[in-house]
Amino acid sequence: MAERFEIVEKALVKMLEDKKYSALREVLTTMNPSDIAALFAGLEEARIPLLFRLLPKELAAETFVEMEPDAQELLIQGFSDNELKEVLDELYVDDAADLVEEMPANVVKRILHQADPEMRQSINQILRYPENSAGSMMTTEYVSLRPDMTVEESILRIRRQGIDKETIYTCYVTQDRTLLGIVTVKDLLLAEDDETPVGEMMLTNVISVSTLTDQEEVAQMFSKYNFLALPVVDGENRMVGIVTFDDAMDVMEDEFTEDIEIMGGMTPSEKTYLKSSVLDLFLHRIPWLLLLMVSATFTGMIITSFEGALAAQVALTAFIPMLMDTGGNSGSQSSVTIIRALSLGELRFSDIGKVLWREIRTAVACGAVLSAVCFAKILLVDRWLMGNPGVTILVDAVVCLTLFVTVVIAKVVGCTLPLVAKKLGFDPAVMASPFITTIVDALSLLVYFLFSQLLLGV
């Protein structure tokens, strides 16, 4: 699919270069706004305004919403007041609010100046809510009905008001702005009697979120309940807006990217990879690398204090990387599983007993198999094949016992830390592999040297 898009992209750029504007306009009108926006992303800056002006008004606005902030800013800088007003008139309020959040102050001033008073007020309302809250992602444009309206009156109202609403398919029945229930267009269209008041047919067990609900929780509710839209109410249960499923999907993707970045030992970034500067990449990566490097001092100190043992049995050193890596991998398997189950809402802190019992049994099974295979491998490869005389049966035993204990420790640490982090109100993803690796490394080395002392007497 990506390849097909590249071919289209090249053809269109060629048309632009050859000034075949009317043909280009024809092609663009058959394209989807997201695809046109992707096209803009690959274009030279100078050509962006030219191509944009070829788009019909409505398509232009829809494309504008899908574009990257830097291209949006470039366009607005070049717009006449009239052009800006035309684009703004076509935007939904939540998209306009997103735009205002992204733009620098001088552009924001122009936008708010050109927006009509109603939109200006709505934008300001949405911007008052904290970032990442339901209030900041909602739109204030929805269809509201009164409970005494009949099915026929309701449909009439939708037909009159629908044009400006992001979704008309779920309508909200309110009285004095208090949310009483919801009615879908499907219910209205399929109603047997046009005279039924919507108050009698509405669904009253409405699930709503507060303006301050975290966006991650909002996204989870969408995926759990399969809603098209979710009403947002204020502290007094008065309806202030709706969140639509497309914004919830975007949040789901963003939150997942954030989780992955944190689990990979980075501070999360809002920019896409190719839009991030090298400085951005550096700044998001260096803090964790520094922290983890300095914390590896402990493993160094452990090794230093057992230098005598290592000097006496040099063969022991060769197995340190294998022990550390296997411990790290075992731990991250558990932590990754638990972190994901937590973010899907499958686990609570109170499940910690169940989780530990499962992980310990799994660890014993994994540890036993790994140790057995490792024992045989060391005997075959290191002792016989490579003929290393330092690798005695006893050394082999020390390595495999350590391996077993390390796997168990790693899995216990790996499953416990994310649950504890969640309980303490931290993001469990922080407790993913890099962090756990460091802890497991230190513990596995300690175990290694203890067994060496016990069995080898070094």
Add this chain to the structure above:
Amino acid sequence: MAERFEIVEKALVKMLEDKKYSALREVLTTMNPSDIAALFAGLEEARIPLLFRLLPKELAAETFVEMEPDAQELLIQGFSDNELKEVLDELYVDDAADLVEEMPANVVKRILHQADPEMRQSINQILRYPENSAGSMMTTEYVSLRPDMTVEESILRIRRQGIDKETIYTCYVTQDRTLLGIVTVKDLLLAEDDETPVGEMMLTNVISVSTLTDQEEVAQMFSKYNFLALPVVDGENRMVGIVTFDDAMDVMEDEFTEDIEIMGGMTPSEKTYLKSSVLDLFLHRIPWLLLLMVSATFTGMIITSFEGALAAQVALTAFIPMLMDTGGNSGSQSSVTIIRALSLGELRFSDIGKVLWREIRTAVACGAVLSAVCFAKILLVDRWLMGNPGVTILVDAVVCLTLFVTVVIAKVVGCTLPLVAKKLGFDPAVMASPFITTIVDALSLLVYFLFSQLLLGV
């Protein structure tokens, strides 16, 4: 929220124990199917059929769809033929097909026997498509219109047929089953003239998927284009079904989970954590652990061949864990970033040059800072504070040079492997941290010993 649900759960179980059935029924009818299904998941097996029979017919079917397969099987085993037929009649075809896929053969036979002929045919059609294809996740129930129908006729058709359709909001204009365009209920309701034929107002640049399109690609199209539903066509562009956004959201979540599991060094599992047996967990984790443990043999071999150097300069051993961990962390930062950008469609293989140039500059910056801090830290902590005479300035230099080179190698390997995997048609997630750690370990040890030989002459 989880806590609130636990309280409701306890209250309802108490009501069930006290046989307050009519009150319980009252409460259940105000609840959402997903929440009732979650309630069933926590219930003793013997009580499941009892509680299920308290639900009104339609709510029962909606709840049934949301339940876990084992509870579904339990219920079907206990259903009379009549009860089974009633539940099946309320299911949408795609949900019924999912059910058939999950159940054992004897249950499937009963389901197909009780389904009406039309549904049986649709189920069989859906089941013929490969797992994880658009065909297997679609429903065959959608509203189709002819291009010559007027707006008024179309609305009438929706009102007559809509009751059985999963979504009515997007209607498909077809001729001889070939997809010509789409019309939304919003378009129809807001149309100015009731006599306009839908063929004149339909959107013709319809994006569709083939029955064989992979479900991950389908989900990505939903998040890119914000569709409510996506038409599925066969090889001759004849419309065979639609995929709805709720199924796409589920796929998106499942694919995230799969990515995370693979990146954590596990084979992906379809079961939730608490539903997986210890054997499941073991079997999903042990293959990678074994593979990675055995591949760590190389690091062991490298250390063994430099045993002499280590014996001469015991202080060198203490820094092995720090070098390996920092290398592993640097590499996984890059690989995780690239894997995510690939699965979001932000990168293509042809960007490899751009990616390498960015990663190398970032690596040089990270490596320089890490080496400088490490140099100072070793001097301060290891040499002066801990008074380790073996840690000479030259040893410090070897460690920090190795660190710098390791970080650069790790980032280059970390960004290259996922891109190459993608190009070769593998899942890039496989190239995440565990794999890259193993490679980077071996390379960093080689560099370490090379620098030792050069600078320390050991």
